[in-house]
Amino acid sequence: MDSLISSECIKCGLCNVCPVFRAEKLESASPRGKLILLNEIKKGAAKLDTRIVKEIYKCSVCGICSIVCPANLDLVSFWERVREDLVKEKIAPLPLHRKIRDITYREFNPYGGDQLKRSEWLDFDVGKSKTLYFAGCTASFKTKNIAKSTVNALRKLGVEFTVLGSQEFCCGSPFIRTGQKDLAKMLFKKNVKVWQKEGIEEVITSCPGCYKTIKNDYPKFAEEFRIDFNFEVKHVSTVFAELMNVEGKIDFAATYHDPCHLGRHMGIYEEPREVIRRAGIKLIEMERNRKFALCCGAGGGLRTQFKEIAVAIAEERVREALETGTNVIITSCPFCEYNLSRVGGSRVRVLDLSEIAERTISP
């Protein structure tokens, strides 16, 4: 198992800001604790059993540990490699991660949604285009409002695009994050084959998970399989920031939740804020924002397998949002919206950036 990084940890414990550790309170759930455990396993002083595997998976791969690490350890890719090794050794995935794997093999999305109804949310015709709007599984099946608002906003901004409907397959992000890369590679091949056939040159995503996967992981897969990968990949927030040159009149205050995959992982912090400001919204920052933002708790397979931890983390984020004095949370990630709105309930209104863009362009 990959243990190089675990021996480089200086054990300072600054990574104990980890939201999972804060919820769980046991060091085995902290990045430092996991690194010590992996080192002890490497030395033969501890055994890798099902409990330890479970502890290793108690992580949303949010990356705050890497941000605060004085030794500059690249822990995000490390956690993913460790999980991949666990899957290779057949002691992972965990039961619910295996379940979404089985579902995705059948349905090409982890929610078990009917693939033929994947773009049911689309209520106007789109023709052929070199630009693809890749809605992703969550916006296609769970938060359809996001997909709908995104296409409405893109259309009004004059972006010509296509949607592939039943020919859009899960990008594979949940499987890369949970160590099941073989499935992610299969999905990569399916998606890229269709894109090439359809003459796609540019891919716009709503989901930061899809964005990171297609922009960062797909080129590596392409190299491995010697497939040409000449697609420009954009997150929709950057498209809005580039094209939305209007002065909006949305008159309320809101806070912005940085999705981990968009912010810490991909460095996109300012574009969504620019869109919010142009909409006329009074933006009030939460105490922990940008690279120090608290995770919503959903990612990295955490909500799938350890819902109670994901809920506890989202609860803390909702509390932090409410402390700003507003109850409106804007985010730019279908999965963050899904988790925060379910946990926040009637206390908060969670909106996606696409909904703000749509309202700004056509009040």
Place this chain on the structure above:
Amino acid sequence: MDEALQLALSKIGKVETHPGILRIYRYDFLVIPKQLSRFVKTPLCIVQPRSDEEVLKILEISERYEIPVIPRGSGTSGYGGCVPLVNCIILDMKNFNKFSFQDGTAVVEAGAVWMDVERSANRLGKALRVYPTSATVSTVGGWIAQGGYGIGSLKYGSVGENVEWLEVADFEGIKQIKGDKLKYYIGAFGTTGIILRACIKLRNSESIRSLAFECTFDEAIERIRGAYHANFKDRYHMKFEKLGERDTLLVSYEGEGESSELGKNLWSRRFSPLKALATDKIYSEVVLPIDQAARFYNEVKELACGIEVIFARDRAIFLGLFGRGFRSYLQALKFVKIAEKCGGNVYSTGLLFPYKNKLKRELEEYKRNIDPKNLLNPKKAMQENVFSRVMKTGEKLLWIV
């Protein structure tokens, strides 16, 4: 673990006995050389009590079975204060994390994280007077048990000077400790009692303005008057942190006013205390009387590969960076020896320097009365152990460096 002991503990809080997970609790931030790691024990279990009653129950079990108890906060100290050298129960205080505010003070449970207290205090227009540079993760009980200086110590002194009272648990029950008796608990690493909660002094929350500029160490001492916090980094330290290559002083003041760009940057980095440490260095920390600080600095500036100084009221806390390996360990020890020659001492004791505890005799006597079976974090703070004997031996070899 003995079955009877397991049964007794099973009725208390959260108990963890997984052998792999227990091994994590052999560590804190202390760098343990390979040769000494065999002296570190794996705890019998981790217990996370949720109430005073549960802590007392654990102490009762500890006494009945004669199993030592080691209290633990976040394990972010570099002195091995919660590293077990005996078979023991780790008393993990994470569930003791509530706090409230009254009359300009905060009453805080031991497992609360400093930054959580600060954030809540700020909402009421109050702020902590002092907090550690590890405030984002370290616990109130942990820092008090270690003792020390941090952000704000220039104006408000050590953490100990900002504690009004402590509530501690020992084999007789729960006691409130005030005044002179606090010295038996602050910096004693839980060897005289388990800190349950502390009453901490607060200040009015005011914005902080920070200035930073190139400055020699001698000048720095002259330029910190009236400040809330001041910190000096020599050019090597700055270089390790990728902040330039000049000796730099950060001075922060309470109240409105303009900050300089570098000042803002250095102030915002106050919670990243270890960026210069990376993976290939160790550090040595000493406390000097302020009037000896310049003399000490001039003696050690060639010895360490980087120096940072935090100023306190009448003290200067020096953090010297050293490489890894035998020679560097000796250099780190020499740093301490030179500090002693200048009237200073080690920053804290823990596992490494119990023999340098200035209250050693007094503390030993106090502990004998409270803990006759030596069950509260034994071999720490004022009791010698294999690590401290190695340090002592090392001191005899300082002629090499």
